[in-house]
Amino acid sequence: MIGFTQSITPFTQEGRAQITTRLSKDxxxxxxxxxxxxxxxRSVEYMDNRISxxxxxxxxxxxxxMxxxxxxVYCHHYISKHLxxxxxxxxxxxxxxxxxxLIHITDKIKANTLIRILGITESMLEKQKCELEIIK
Structure with missing residues (x-):
């Protein structure tokens, strides 16, 4: 259990350092x-690159x-192995x-529902050049 302390804050240099230290441990x-x-x-290359x-x-x-x-953690191939x-x-x-x-879903209704639940925006997809489309 992580104890609460007021010194852990993004507003001070010391607080940011503590956040980074804790995140690094995680x-x-x-x-x-x-x-x-x-x-x-999966190949050794896949397993190593997933960790990297x-x-x-x-x-x-x-x-x-998130x-x-x-x-x-799911490690997705940007270009599928079969392609x-x-x-x-x-x-x-x-x-x-x-x-x-969501990337692999084919049902438009389920996809739109999952997009809404996850809060996926078009800018999130554009940022990653993901092949997923917002289905309207």
Missing amino acids: IRHEIVLLMESKIPT RYSMKKGKCEITG FLTAQN GGSDKFNNLRILQKEVHE
């Missing part, structure tokens, strides 16, 4: 869990910006489970 813990996870159908990408993104979903625990995509770092995106589901 990320380190989640990286350890990702390192221990096994996905037998998670670390680079400071544990946040690349669409919503901090992700290891169990909620010639690879497990290289630049072809992977760290996403939360629901965003990953």
Whole structure:
């Protein structure tokens, strides 16, 4: 349990340093869990790049910006493997489970519902050059 203290604040240099330190500990813990996870159908390159990408993104979903625990990390291929995509770092995106589901969903009603629930905006999608469209 994390105790509350008034010194942890984004308004002071010391407070920002404390926030960064705590976030870093959280990320380190989640990286350890990702390192221990096994996905037998994935390559070593995929597993390594998934951890590197998670670390680079400071544990946040690349669409919503939400901090992700290891169990909620989905590593999406920007260009699908069956379309010639690879497990290289630049072809992977760290996403939360629901965003990953949204990318692959084909039912327009379910997709629009999930978009509303997640608060996905067109600018979020444009920022990441995601192939997902807002369905109107």
